[in-house]
Amino acid sequence: MTETGEISRFAARFFKEVFKPPYEFRELLRQSYEIGWNSLPLVGLTGFIMGLVLTLQTRPTLVEFGAESWMPSMVGIAIIREIGPVITALICAGRVGSSIGAELGSMKVTEQIDAMEVSGTNPFKYLVITRVVAATLMLPLLVIMADAVALFGSYLVENLKGAVSFELYFSQVFEFLNFGDVIPSITKSFFFGFAIGLIGCYKGYFSKKGTEGVGKAANTAVVVTSVLVFILDFIAVLVADIFYEL
Amino acid sequence: MGQTLYQHIDEANEALDRSKAVIEVENLSKSFGDNHVLQNFNLILKEGENLVVLGKSGSGKSVLIKCIVGLIGIDSGKINVLGKNIPGLEQEELDRLRAEIGFLFQGSALYDSMTVRENLEFPLRRHVAKFGENVDSLQLVREALHSVGLEETMDLMPAELSGGMKKRVALARALILKPKIIFYDEPTSGLDPITAKEICYLMLELQQKFHTSSLIITHDMECARITSNRVVILIDGQNYAQGDYRELENSKDPNIKAFFK
Numbered sequence: 001m002t003e004t005g006e007i008s009r010f011a012a013r014f015f016k017e018v019f020k021p022p023y024e025f026r027e028l029l030r031q032s033y034e035i036g037w038n039s040l041p042l043v044g045l046t047g048f049i050m051g052l053v054l055t056l057q058t059r060p061t062l063v064e065f066g067a068e069s070w071m072p073s074m075v076g077i078a079i080i081r082e083i084g085p086v087i088t089a090l091i092c093a094g095r096v097g098s099s100i101g102a103e104l105g106s107m108k109v110t111e112q113i114d115a116m117e118v119s120g121t122n123p124f125k126y127l128v129i130t131r132v133v134a135a136t137l138m139l140p141l142l143v144i145m146a147d148a149v150a151l152f153g154s155y156l157v158e159n160l161k162g163a164v165s166f167e168l169y170f171s172q173v174f175e176f177l178n179f180g181d182v183i184p185s186i187t188k189s190f191f192f193g194f195a196i197g198l199i200g201c202y203k204g205y206f207s208k209k210g211t212e213g214v215g216k217a218a219n220t221a222v223v224v225t226s227v228l229v230f231i232l233d234f235i236a237v238l239v240a241d242i243f244y245e246l
Numbered sequence: 247m248g249q250t251l252y253q254h255i256d257e258a259n260e261a262l263d264r265s266k267a268v269i270e271v272e273n274l275s276k277s278f279g280d281n282h283v284l285q286n287f288n289l290i291l292k293e294g295e296n297l298v299v300l301g302k303s304g305s306g307k308s309v310l311i312k313c314i315v316g317l318i319g320i321d322s323g324k325i326n327v328l329g330k331n332i333p334g335l336e337q338e339e340l341d342r343l344r345a346e347i348g349f350l351f352q353g354s355a356l357y358d359s360m361t362v363r364e365n366l367e368f369p370l371r372r373h374v375a376k377f378g379e380n381v382d383s384l385q386l387v388r389e390a391l392h393s394v395g396l397e398e399t400m401d402l403m404p405a406e407l408s409g410g411m412k413k414r415v416a417l418a419r420a421l422i423l424k425p426k427i428i429f430y431d432e433p434t435s436g437l438d439p440i441t442a443k444e445i446c447y448l449m450l451e452l453q454q455k456f457h458t459s460s461l462i463i464t465h466d467m468e469c470a471r472i473t474s475n476r477v478v479i480l481i482d483g484q485n486y487a488q489g490d491y492r493e494l495e496n497s498k499d500p501n502i503k504a505f506f507k
Contacts, residue, residue, distance in 0.1 A: 022372075106358070114317050115355035119369035119419075120341040 010202045017122075018129050027130040035096050035131075035197075036138035040145065042095060043088055047146035050087055051153025054078065059161060068162060072172035075154045081181050084147040086233055089192035092139060093225035097200040100131050101221030104204025105214035113205070128205060132197035139193025140186050180244060188236035192229055199225045266293040267326075268427055268459045269314060274323035275483075276306070276313055283309045285483040286323070291427070291461055296453055298462045298470040298491075300505055301480035307463040308352070310480070311429045314461070315347060316340050328426060345373040348420030348428040348458070352435055354412040356404040356419070363387055363400045366419050373423050390418040393455070394448060410441035414448070421452065428452075430462040434469045446472040467506065479505065 055075055062068045104127060107113050116123040151173060158164040200221045207217035269291035276284040283306035291297045301307045312318040314325055316332050325332040330343050356365050366387045374381055391397045394414040404412060413433065420428055433449065434442035446469045453460055462473055470477055471491050478488040479502060487494060487502050495506045 103359075110353050110358075111351045111355040112357055114312070115349065115351055115357070116368070117317060118315055118344055118347065118349040120344045120372040121368070122337070122341075 006206075007199070007202055010205075011198055013124065014129060014132055014198065017125055018133065020125075022125070024126050024130050027126055028134055031130045031134035032138055035092075035134045036141060039092060039095055039138070039142055043091055043142045043146050044149050046087060046091055047084065047149040048153040050083060050146075051075070051079065051150035051155075052157055054083065054150075055154040055157040059157070069172070071158060071162075072154070072164070072169050073176035076151060076173035076177055077181060079150045079154070080147050080177060080185055082185075082233075084150060085143045085185050085189050085192065086229065088143045088146045089139065089189070089196065089229045089233075090226055092135070092142065092193070092196050093229060094222055096135060097196045097221040097225040098218040100135075100197065100200030101203040101207075102214055102218035104128075104201060105207035105217035106204075108205065108207050109210050109214060124205075128201040131201050132194060135197030135200075136190055136193040139196065140189040143186065143189040180240075184236060184240040184243075188232060191232050191236070195228045195232060196225050199228065267291065268293050268328055269461065270324070270326040271310075271314065272324040272326075274310070274313060274325060275321045276309055276318065277321055283483055284313070287480070287483060288485050289478060291459055293459055294453075294457055296450070296460045296462060296473050296475045298464060298474035298477045299480055300465065300467075300470055300477055301463075303465060305480050306483055307465075307480055308431055311349075311431055311461060311463055315344070315349060315429060341372065345369075345376050345423050346426045348423065348425035350413070350416050350420045350428065350430045350433055352432040354404075354416040356407075356412055356416055358404055360404075361400070362391070362396075362402050362404070362407075362415050365404070365415065366390055366422050369419065369423050376423065386422055390422040391415070393421060393452060394418045409436055410438075410445065413437065413441075413445055417445075417448065417452070421456065424456060425458060428458050428460045430460060430464070432464055432466075433462065434464065434466045439468075442466065442469065443472070445469075449473050 055071065058075065059068065059071060062071055062074075104113075107127070113123045113127070116126060151170070155164070155166060155169045158169055159166070203217040203221040203224070204214075207213040209216075267290045269289070271287060271289040274284050274287040274289075275282070287310065289297075289299070289310075299307050299310065309318060313320050314327060314332065316335070320333055327343065328346055330339070332340070332343075335343065356362075357368065360368065363384075367383055370383050370386065374383065377386065387400065388397060391400060394417050396411060396414050396418065399407060399411060399415060404415070407415060417433075430449065433445055437445065449460065449462070450473055452458065460473070462469070464470055474491050476488060477491055477494055479486045479494065481501055487497070487499065494502055497503060
């Protein structure tokens with residue numbers, strides 16, 4: 001409970017300082033490159049395998065019921081609404097959350113954060129705000145990329161097993177997709193990114209007990225963020241359902 | 247021998263303007279839970295002076311300088327740095343004041359992800375206006391590295407430097423804003439005796455070259471002997487004794503003698 005309060009205070013400080021100058025654009029770009037571009041291979045590979053496996057696993061059942069023509073739309077909705085954002089967020093929780101937690105934790109115990117403060121730079125702005133904003137902005141882009149690659153993986157299976165053409169597959173995917181599927185998915189990705197950046201920074205920024213604390217910061221950043229991704233996903237689904245019913 | 251050993255202290259003491267205090271600490275108290283680290287601690291650093299604070303490990307020396315630069319909040323007391331009351335300063339004012347302060351951290355605290363050049367340029371980002379409109383930051387970096395004899399390390403990463411080189415680069419970073427006061431937190435810790443001595447003489451050289459006042463936290467007696475104009479001994483969170491190195495070295499007080507054995 002105490003930690004929840006501290007994380008909320010940390011988040012409140014983020015919102016208080018994020019719009020105040022000076023802005024650290026150069027560091028924001030560097031972090032966006034680090035979080036976004038450097039996560040592409042892992043997110044892409046996972047997305048591709050996700051599309052392959054989902055299609056391979058589902059296909060026999062659909063064939064049994066003579067419903068294989070529904071495969072593209074079913075896989076498309078599953079990936080775009082749920083699997084793409086959640087799997088991408090979990091991968092980034094592992095890769096980005098742990099990296100931010102360890103980096104800031106190590107900077108804390110080696111007094112680099114103090115050195116930054118003494119040199120007249122607000123370390124919260126330079127280290128925390130840039131990372132949280134970069135994670136918030138990059139996650140949706142990674143999710144879009146993961147969705148696209150996953151659908152391509154699914155198409156390859158459909159093409160090999162059912163001789164479905166590229167045009168037919170993707171026209172089937174988009175025929176049953178609407179903004180009500182895409183918008184909530186992208187919106188919740190922003191929240192996932194925010195949670196990954198915020199928890200990673202919080203754990204690193206307040207890490208204690210030397211190198212042991214650095215390891216703990218990296219580890220707990222991943223655990224807490226992963227749980228938070230599922231909680232946020234549940235809330236997002238509930239909110240999206242309310243909008244569907246309106 | 248005695249004359250040669252302490253000649254620099256006599257010369258510096260003669261040159262000191264004793265009327266000008268750049269740091270005044272009055273009745274400073276700081277506790278962490280039940281651990282009363284500093285209790286009514288008093289200290290004055292005069293302009294151009296090298297003041298060494300001696301104390302055992304864990305006696306609160308580092309807490310003292312972190313309180314003085316505003317990195318740690320205090321429980322009670324007054325801290326005046328260059329005429330500004332530190333606990334009462336807004337963040338912006340504190341940041342402006344920090345342009346006049348250099349800080350050498352115990353573990354050097356160089357930014358791992360930046361080159362030596364970027365490390366030195368970092369303090370200039372906020373305070374470059376101090377040097378006027380058309381300042382060449384690369385030139386300032388070169389000058390600072392030249393002062394510590396490490397110009398060739400400009401494009402190296404901190405991981406590629408030895409312990410002594412890291413200290414020198416950190417010292418160059420502390421000097422780059424041409425501060426009026428430099429804080430040294432255990433400047434010789436983790437160094438071999440020869441490199442430690444080199445760093446101490448470099449500190450003296452820089453004091454004379456840039457006319458800075460220095461507050462040096464250490465438990466290295468050789469470092470204290472070389473660098474100090476005056477020594478304060480911190481025991482049980484209080485300013486237990488002060489004087490020049492020779493006076494304290496010849497003291498009959500067992501608590502003071504323990505440092506000089």
